[in-house]
Structures are given as C-alpha cells and as structure tokens.
Amino acid sequence: MIIKQLSIFLENKSGRLTEVTKTLGDHNINITALSVADTSEYGILRLIVSDPEKAVIVLKENGFSVSLTDVICIVVPHKPGALNKALNVFSTEKISIEYMYAFEMNGKASVIMKVTDIFESIEILKKRELELLKASDAYMV
C-alpha cells in the first residue's frame, strides 16, 4: 500500500526536466505519474516510476538532489461525485493531506496523496473500504 515516490529538487532553468526524463529513459525506467510543484525559483518534481530504488541511484549519479517519499494512492471510479465521496472520508477521519495529484488508470482515477501519518491512515482507509493501489501495481502501469 505504501508507494515510494521520487522527489527531485529542480532549479527553474531550462533543460533540467529534460535531463531527468533522459536519465530515467536511458536506464529503462518508466514513469507512471508525474507532478511538479513550483515556486518562482525552484520546483519539486514528484514521480512514480517503475523502479524507484534504481531511479534514486542513477539520478544521484547525475547530480540531482533526490529522495524517496512514502505516499498512498487511492483509486476512485471515473464518475461524478466519486472523488468527493473519497475525500469526505479523509475529512471525517481528520487525515490531513500534504499534497495530491492524479492520473488515470484502466478508466479509473488514481490519486496519489502524501498524508501525515501514513500507517494509521492506511488502516483507517481500509476500514472505510476505500480502494488503495498496491505499490507493485503503481510501478507497473
């Protein structure tokens, strides 16, 4: 249930994002999901990839500041109101979300989330019968 997300520090200068994707491509690492959080001077690139451990090694070798972050991924049906229903669980259970981003998989919306207490959150979400994506599935999309 715990998915290893790559977090990469990027200065806002041309070519840096291309270097990340090239490095990953050269090492045969596939990207499942991607988001960029940015400020005027730098950004944090967040990626779900096919082989996160290997990705960390090759990116570090290429001079990037990179770390692995534990995130979860909830799967919601691709229909109106579905995300709202899922998010209601978070608010009633008082699980705070640091950040989130979504991608689509097999006609369903998958939402990556960083939550404060990941182990406790997983327990709660399971009880509330929310569908959580397995790490292996997230890497294999």
Next chain:
Amino acid sequence: MIWNESIECMNREGIRALQGKRLVETVERVYHNVKFYRNKMQDLGLEPGDIKDIDDLYKLPFTTKDDLRENYPFGLFSVPMSEVVRVHASSGTTGKPTVVGYTRKDLSTWSEVVARTLTCAGIQKHDRIQIAYGYGLFTGGLGVHYGSEKVGATVIPISGGNTAKQIQLMQDFESTAIACTPSYALYLAEALEEQGIDPETLNIKVGIFGAEPWTENMRKEIESKLKIKAIDIYGLSEIIGPGVSSECEAQDGLHIFEDHFIPEVVDTNTLNPLGYGEKGELVFTTVTKEALPILRYRTRDLTILKDEVCSCGRTMVRMEKCTGRSDDMLIIRGVNIFPSQIESVLLEISETKPHYLLIVERINNLDTLEVWVEVDGVFFSDEIKKLEFLTKKITHAIESALGIGVKVKLVEPKTIERSEGKAKRVVDKRII
C-alpha cells in the same frame, strides 16, 4: 586650506624624527602594559631598548584582526578601563566583534585627524555637513561628527538610510557637504532623479566618501550626477576610524596623517617591507593612541605608497585608492563580511556541512548579497512549505549574524564549482 600646516607640510626628516620619537614611546608603553605585545616581543627576543628610531619599525611583530578577536573585548587595551571614555566595535560578527577603545586624548586625536580630512576636502566652519554614515558602534558616524564640530561646521547628524528625509534635509537645511558611502551617494543621485530634483538646486558642493572600495569611474559618475566634488577618505576602527588618510582637492592619492599612523607596504607573501611605488599590503602602526596602541596592523588592503610632495603642499605620504584585498573579506554596504561567518551560521543550522556561494552585486548602486545554498541530504524535503521555512530560517540567521539583509537562494547540488577539493566561495560581480 590646510588644517594643521606645521605638521601636514613638515619636511620628511622632521616627520621621520617625530615618528621615531613617538614609536619609541609607544613600544615602551605596550611592552609594559599589554601582555600580548610583551609576549610577542619576547618571542622575537626584543626589548623596548632595541627600538631606537623609525628604522627599527620592521623589527616589531605584526598585529592581525584575529589578534584583536582573540583578546576580546579589552585584552589589548594599554590603559585601565577608568581611562577609557568610549568604545566602538566592528560590525563583523560570528564569534566576536573587534572592540576598540579611546581615551579622552584619543578622542581629541581622532577629531584632529578628521578635521584635517574635512579641510582636505575643502570643508570649513561655514559649511553644513550632513552625516549619513551610521551612528553607534560603527566608527563612521561619530568619528566624522566630532571632527566636523572641531572644524566648526554645522553638523546634521541624520545617520544612514531614510533617503526621503536625507533629500528633504538637503533642501531645507541647505546642506553643503555630505558624508556617506560612495554607493549610497549614487543611490541618492538616483533618488533625486526619480523625484525630478535637479542637483544644481541643492547646495551640496562636496562629499566625503569612504567605508568601501570604489573606483575612478564611480567617482566620475557621482561627480557628474550629483554635481559635487567626490573625495575619498580612508580609515579603519582598529587604527582609529575615519581620519587615517584623506584625499585633498587634488584628488591624487590619500594623505596619510603619519604623525599619528606610520604606514608601511609589505609583500603579502613574505611580509617583507616594500618601497614607495610598490604594490603590497598596507600596514599601520599607531604612535599616539593611548587606549589601544597597535603595532604593525595588517589592514589586508592592497595599495601603493608615494612620497612626492602633493600639489596642495602637503608633505605627508600618500596612498593610492584601495580597490583590492589580500584576504577574502567582502565589504558590503560598509559592513565587513567574511565567507567563513556565513559558513558557521549554516553549520549551526544543519547537521551536515552545506555548500554555499556568495554572489555580490551592485544593483541600482546598492550592494546586494545573495547566498546560494545547495539543497542536499538533510536539506531536501519534498514539501515546498518546508523548503520555504528552511530558506526563511537561513535568511534570518545570516541577517542577524551579519547585520545586513541577504537573499537566500536554494540551488541544486554541485551547482557550486569545486576546484581541487576547495570550493570557490565568492562571486563578486561589482565593478569597482
């Protein structure tokens, strides 16, 4: 006009004889009153009797800024504290500032040399001088203040900053002279331009500018924009503050008031004395100071000394405008900054030793300092709010340590070029 003609125009033999006599007295005093100098002289096998005249100067030990720091606060004072009527301290600051002290006589010496400086610049008793150097522990404001009063000029002690008020008082009080850093003078010029005030409508005719290095080009710019004469003045708190040397209206080198401060230029590597006309590190020995006499103080400023008589008639040795340093010290808006100070602030913040780079620029005539910090290891967080919090924390810590505003920029690892294992710490983009 010359403030003290009998001294400032004395023949070279006369000056050397006076320096020799005062040097002997100074050495005698520090040997008996300052443990630091007694130990240093004993290590060199020197006794006060070995110093007979000015030619024996080179036998004496050097003094460095570190020596002052290590004897913080009053360890190098040669009089009891009851005789000390004023202290000042350098702004630089991780660890310990450099503290200097003055007896009543020292303050009077200081006023005398500043009075000479002002007279060199053509400032007289009917002038109104706006002192826009900072007042307080920094020697600039109060140093120029008392010298101006001695000359009999009308002092406007406005202190630094507050540009709108500076301009208003220039207009309302009809100031005829200004004392500030050269970069602030240019800043003022631009502020006047923005407000559509023609400098010709002001009464300022001369500015005395010091506390940071500046070039001939900057002088031309100040003179043409403010329509004034720009005079370079030099001083450092360790020696006395402003008033160590000053340009005269000939603007051809700074006259050193060598009846109080004996100048030397030494080779930066061997520390051997160099002759007139040779470029090296400027070294001063004070020969009249009571509270804090200093032997052969290494200023780290690079210059050339010349002994030809100036067209103004003064015979005192002149030094060229200082534009270089023999160490990595930066002077930013008049504040002395060493990269190592920033390094120790960063070390206190993080577990790991961060890589950093200082980018100094002159934007709109004001010096800016940008501190690049590499985001690596424990510094990195995948949450922007945490990185922003970290940036703020570093900014505050550096600002409170240095006393000047900085901009902290997070950069990727290995951004900072390493050469032979040693990183380049400073990029100074200022054109001085």
